[in-house]
Amino acid sequence: MGEVRHLPFETLSAFVDGELHAAEAAAAQAHVDVCVTCRAEIRSLASLEGDLRLAPTLTCDAADALISAAHDGEADDAEVAVADRHLAACALHRKSAIAWATIDAALVASLSLPSARVDRAVAALTAPKPAPSGPRPTGAVGVALRGAAVAALALAVALAGSLTAQAPATPVATERKADALVASVQQVVLHARTNTLYVAEPETGTVRALDATTYGLRAQIAVGGRPTALALNPVADRVVVLDAVAKRVSEIDPETNAVVGTSQITAAGTPTSLQVDSGGKVVVALVPEEGRAPRAAVPTPTAGTLAVLDTSTKQLEIRSVDVAPRLVVPDPARQRTLLVSESATTIADASYRTIETIAGGISAAFSRRSDKIAVAARDADGSRLVFHGEKAPSSVRIEGKAASVIALPEGGFAVLTERSGRGRIVLVDESGAVTGSIDLEASGADLAYDEQSKRFTVVSAAGAVTSASLEPVAAASSPTPAATRAAAPTASALP
Numbered sequence: 001m002g003e004v005r006h007l008p009f010e011t012l013s014a015f016v017d018g019e020l021h022a023a024e025a026a027a028a029q030a031h032v033d034v035c036v037t038c039r040a041e042i043r044s045l046a047s048l049e050g051d052l053r054l055a056p057t058l059t060c061d062a063a064d065a066l067i068s069a070a071h072d073g074e075a076d077d078a079e080v081a082v083a084d085r086h087l088a089a090c091a092l093h094r095k096s097a098i099a100w101a102t103i104d105a106a107l108v109a110s111l112s113l114p115s116a117r118v119d120r121a122v123a124a125l126t127a128p129k130p131a132p133s134g135p136r137p138t139g140a141v142g143v144a145l146r147g148a149a150v151a152a153l154a155l156a157v158a159l160a161g162s163l164t165a166q167a168p169a170t171p172v173a174t175e176r177k178a179d180a181l182v183a184s185v186q187q188v189v190l191h192a193r194t195n196t197l198y199v200a201e202p203e204t205g206t207v208r209a210l211d212a213t214t215y216g217l218r219a220q221i222a223v224g225g226r227p228t229a230l231a232l233n234p235v236a237d238r239v240v241v242l243d244a245v246a247k248r249v250s251e252i253d254p255e256t257n258a259v260v261g262t263s264q265i266t267a268a269g270t271p272t273s274l275q276v277d278s279g280g281k282v283v284v285a286l287v288p289e290e291g292r293a294p295r296a297a298v299p300t301p302t303a304g305t306l307a308v309l310d311t312s313t314k315q316l317e318i319r320s321v322d323v324a325p326r327l328v329v330p331d332p333a334r335q336r337t338l339l340v341s342e343s344a345t346t347i348a349d350a351s352y353r354t355i356e357t358i359a360g361g362i363s364a365a366f367s368r369r370s371d372k373i374a375v376a377a378r379d380a381d382g383s384r385l386v387f388h389g390e391k392a393p394s395s396v397r398i399e400g401k402a403a404s405v406i407a408l409p410e411g412g413f414a415v416l417t418e419r420s421g422r423g424r425i426v427l428v429d430e431s432g433a434v435t436g437s438i439d440l441e442a443s444g445a446d447l448a449y450d451e452q453s454k455r456f457t458v459v460s461a462a463g464a465v466t467s468a469s470l471e472p473v474a475a476a477s478s479p480t481p482a483a484t485r486a487a488a489p490t491a492s493a494l495p
Contacts, residue, residue, distance in 0.1 A: 018225035018246035186229035200227040219257035223250045235280025244271040267307040278332040282309040287324040331366040359386045363404045369411035376402035393432030409451045418443035
């Protein structure tokens with residue numbers, strides 16, 4: 001047996017960075033699949049790249065000022081990244097940050113309808129003092145100032161709670177507030193068995209693995225390129241990642257949080273999203289490249305392409321579809337798939353043949369409890385949630401621009417919207433009635449829901465994670481201020 005020839009370091013580095021042409025990448029992948037040494041070298045390179053992309057680490061004393069500035073919105077992006085990395089590793093500072101966020105949320109909720117007496121009390125507690133000249137306090141001094149501010153705010157909340165007027169007897173809708181949020185489509189997925197959230201970070205070429213309960217950082221996984229969408233493959237027990245620019249699909253093992261395989265999508269068009277069908281095959285949706293859409297005598301939805309990848313055999317099937325899909329939504333229970341575009345949504349069978357064409361939109365979901373389908377669409381006046389299926393209700397008008405819709409385990413849907421730079425999660429039941437909402441401080445496009453903890457997770461375009469829960473307020477003939485405060489929102493901005 002001849003000596004095994006390993007790939008040069010330059011080739012392996014280019015492969016990890018997604019810089020090889022399709023044929024070269026395929027050849028490199030075939031070699032890596034059988035070469036233990038080169039596979040280990042790739043894992044080392046990916047780990048090193050991930051470390052190099054991370055913000056620098058600081059001591060607790062050095063991080064104090066940055067964490068305080070980041071919380072107050074006074075830090076730039078680089079400073080926020082340094083603060084976030086320290087928070088991920090420091091339980092003490094993380095606990096303090098959660099406490100600050102809780103006080104902020106409580107202030108927003110408790111001071112929504114203050115009386116003149118409350119205004120005077122709060123003004124007295126928080127009146128600005130002449131600021132000393134010189135640099136911003138750092139270290140222990142910064143912590144002491146923050147502690148004093150938190151104590152004053154907590155006292156203000158207590159006073160507001162004891163002085164505010166009675167709440168209305170019957171709330172029209174359950175409303176909750178959450179801190180800064182939101183994201184891009186398919187940027188976050190939950191791996192329930194390991195209780196891990198995976199978050200794509202396009203700007204850093206990484207995927208973060210977070211504890212779904214504490215949001216602590218478990219791993220920063222370097223996938224290279226620009227990861228734009230995630231999905232779960234329950235058959236292979238893998239997290240799949242799409243790099244739309246390099247037309248590459250990477251697979252992450254949730255046990256080791258390491259990249260265990262990559263595949264090139266050698267199909268014409270621009271990838272928009274990916275999903276996994278009931279057989280465990282990865283489905284990548286592609287739309288024609290700009291300026292190359294097929295011409296038709298009669299205006300029709302532009303045809304698109306699905307690339308169906310068997311990750312075990314690396315076999316790739318290319319299938320033409322009736323629409324240019326911006327989103328692929330599977331329904332494994334009924335062997336159906338939604339191919340969503342703004343002009344039309346196709347309901348396709350297991351072979352991706354058209355069953356029916358319904359209203360178009362920007363996102364859609366199959367109900368978890370019925371045959372209903374909900375399509376979120378935008379129009380000049382805001383958004384509509386359009387229903388399809390047996391005994392489907394009329395469409396529901398929703399304020400703001402819809403960004404995403406997901407189905408909830410107990411039935412119904414959650415719609416993420418944006419208006420005037422602020423976001424909102426709107427809850428709609430199976431009958432089409434709006435049952436509640438969560439107000440967000442920022443806008444975005446993606447969310448996930450954890451059935452076990454009953455919490456929503458929303459991700460910013462840069463990968464920042466925020467969680468929020470919605471607990472119903474019990475109707476009462478005469479609710480007390482204390483009961484009203486107990487129903488106040490809980491939200492936490494996390495690393």
